[in-house]
Amino acid sequence: MSEQQTEMAPAQSRSEQAVRIIVHEHQALWRILDLLDQLLSDMNINEQEPDERLFTKIFDYIEHFSERVHSTPTDIELYKRLGDKHPESLPLLEKLSKGYLVGHEKLLELRKLLTTCMENWPDGREEFSHALARFTEALRKHIRKEEGVVIPRARKVLSEEDWEQIIEARDIENDPLFGERVREEFRDLRHEIINYTPERFGGLGLKHAERVSAPHAKEEMLAIKGLATSYGQIEVLHDIDVRINSGEIVSLVGANGAGKSTLLMSISGLQPMDRGSMVYRGKDLAKVQADQRVAEGIVQVPEGRQVFKDLSVHDNLLLGAYTRGRSQEVEDDLERMYTKFPILRQKRHNLAGELSGGQQQMLAMGRALMARPKLLLLDEPSMGLAPLIIEEIFDIIKELKEEGITIFLVEQNASQALALADRGYVLETGKVVIEGTGRELLSNEKVREAYLGM
Ligand SMILES: Nc1ncnc2c1ncn2[C@@H]1O[C@H](COP(=O)(O)OP(=O)(O)OP(=O)(O)O)[C@@H](O)[C@H]1O
Ligand SMILES: [Mg+2]
Known part of the structure; x- marks a missing residue:
């Protein structure tokens, strides 16, 4: 490798590192969305009555996650710097920030529909499963926008110093997402979800494709x-x-x-x-x-x-x-x-x-x-x-x-x-x-x- 490349390396790795942190924040959520898809088809195709505990834990997780992530210094810092450097992105950033708030209301509605669905099985199924499908779709879109538009754009317009600050934001004491106690809470919730997930779904740690090819x-x-x-x-x-x-x-x-x-x-x-x-x-x-x-x-x-x-x-x-x-x-x-x-x-x-x-x-x-x-x-x-x-x-x-x-x-x-x-x-x-x-x-x-x- 030439010396020049060596010199360049730390600069590249700074933004890579920041992107990795952000994408990591999303990973657990992708898995949960995957699981929700499976539960949905279980309910609609196999006419399997939903497991209320499992759904409740999943909703807890998403709610918790949205609240916390919405206010992480990493995200705030990224949004702020991108907005400053690239004002054309402001409307999108605003829309994404609002999305979390709307999501909160939708979750409340989903919890209600779940209860109704349980009380009126199988008649309540349709309304619940429709609302759930719309919700997961919106959440997926949201994450995709962040991963597919916000981050690539940020990579283009932000300087190394910006990335440095974004990473540093993560280390600020009491970062809600990375604070020790909160990480524990997330871990516990994940474990409970894993425990309640039927064996045939293969657990949260695996990608969909891997589960399919597992045999x-x-x-x-x-x-x-x-x-x-x-x-x-x-x-x-x-x-x-x-x-x-x-x-x-x-x-x-x-x-x-x-x-x-x-x-x-x-x-x-x-x-x-x-x-x-x-x-x-x-x-x-x-x-x-x-x-x-x-x-x-x-x-x-x-x-x-x-x-x-x-x-x-x-x-x-x-x-x-x-x-x-x-x-x-x-x-x-x-x-x-x-x-x-x-x-x-x-x-x-x-x-x-x-x-x-x-x-x-x-x-x-x-x-x-x-x-x-x-x-x-x-x-x-x-x-x-x-x-x-x-x-x-x-x-x-x-x-x-x-x-x-x-x-x-x-x-x-x-x-x-x-x-x-x-x-x-x-x-x-x-x-x-x-x-x-x-x-x-x-x-x-x-x-x-x-x-x-x-
Ligand atoms: N080189 C050695 N000579 C004699 N006894 C040994 C040797 N290495 C380990 N032992 C003994 O063998 C047993 C198993 O040790 P080992 O290191 O495999 O345990 P471990 O489960 O890896 O423990 P730890 O969690 O402390 O790493 C212990 O009783 C240990 O004292
Ligand atoms: Mg040992």
């Missing part, structure tokens, strides 16, 4: 059977059966010392196994050495990041590709990593030891990705990080899944890890004690008590 993704990637592992005389894993399907996020939760890291190291070949079998993409791993496993696509991001602190960010990333030699492909992948993690581009010449904890975690993940993993083993990626950074790490994990990487995720942060997971396992003193879908585990009494603190 094909059930191909087994790794099958562990009867695995036992010891340190010296002491057996720490007993009779472990774990299955990971292609394209899944599988989460492993368990207390300190349960053996989570040991299980990951057994999979990556850093820890020998005493008994049992591991079959990866149809191949018995018994005789496959750790470095060969990396070449086959099994790549671990160890606990506590363990980046090479005395090497530059750039060299750390390159080391991730050591099984691949140096080629144009590796160069391209480096570029992709810098796009995925703009902060790493900015700090590419810094020593890894100079990075913050969150940045080191991103570097550790970037390094693993340079090996082109098919199965990525993540050992407590959120450990010791601030809530905002944790959210970002979990977002990246979701992105990786969307890119087709299968993920085995060890986490203490059980609620987030399970909300994200297709399936999960609970490990207690070296044994699998519970397994199920992410949603099943989230609502499992034992899990809630022991790992979710409920």
Whole structure:
């Protein structure tokens, strides 16, 4: 890459970063809209009586979201600066701001119609479902206008300084959307919606297209059977059966010392196994050495990041590709990593030891990705990080899944890890004690008590 491009990079990444924040604010809402569509057709085509609790939670979420988002400094700052620089946009911006207020009234109406619909099933269905369809349509239009017109326009007319200010606005204390307490509220609401959503809809974390194609993704990637592992005389894993399907996020939760890291190291070949079998993409791993496993696509991001602190960010990333030699492909992948993690581009010449904890975690993940993993083993990626950074790490994990990487995720942060997971396992003193879908585990009494603190 030429020096000139390097100079340009931070300027580009500033606006990219701001846009990412804004689009992220919309993502959850897109998923909810998707879910509403499904519930609508369930009601109209399958004549399924609506689940009042679920609808109520969804309306709560949208109402809450509209109130909060409408007043986030990020949005206000963006609208203000765009209006100043590009007065032609003022009417549209005004209309969008008003849209939230109208939406509020419509929600009230929807709640009433839902009650009537429940009391008069199935006669009340038609009015409710019409109103609901109109509402989701309007909301979609609104978000599309923001994403399709406001943001591209802002990208064109705003300066780097503008974007700097927009990003800074997000960091202002008590930002209603990003304040700790409010984020908790949103998370709780999301979890409740996930809990109430029928299994056949596939959960909130997935895109529509993925849900449709989900049956094909059930191909087994790794099958562990009867695995036992010891340190010296002491057996720490007993009779472990774990299955990971292609394209899944599988989460492993368990207390300190349960053996989570040991299980990951057994999979990556850093820890020998005493008994049992591991079959990866149809191949018995018994005789496959750790470095060969990396070449086959099994790549671990160890606990506590363990980046090479005395090497530059750039060299750390390159080391991730050591099984691949140096080629144009590796160069391209480096570029992709810098796009995925703009902060790493900015700090590419810094020593890894100079990075913050969150940045080191991103570097550790970037390094693993340079090996082109098919199965990525993540050992407590959120450990010791601030809530905002944790959210970002979990977002990246979701992105990786969307890119087709299968993920085995060890986490203490059980609620987030399970909300994200297709399936999960609970490990207690070296044994699998519970397994199920992410949603099943989230609502499992034992899990809630022991790992979710409920
Ligand atoms: N190198 C080692 N030598 C001997 N015993 C070990 C070694 N590493 C781990 N152990 C023991 O094995 C058990 C499982 O440890 P492991 O690190 O796999 O647990 P973990 O679930 O990852 O815990 P944590 O949440 O603290 O990371 C623990 O009892 C631990 O003390
Ligand atoms: Mg561990």
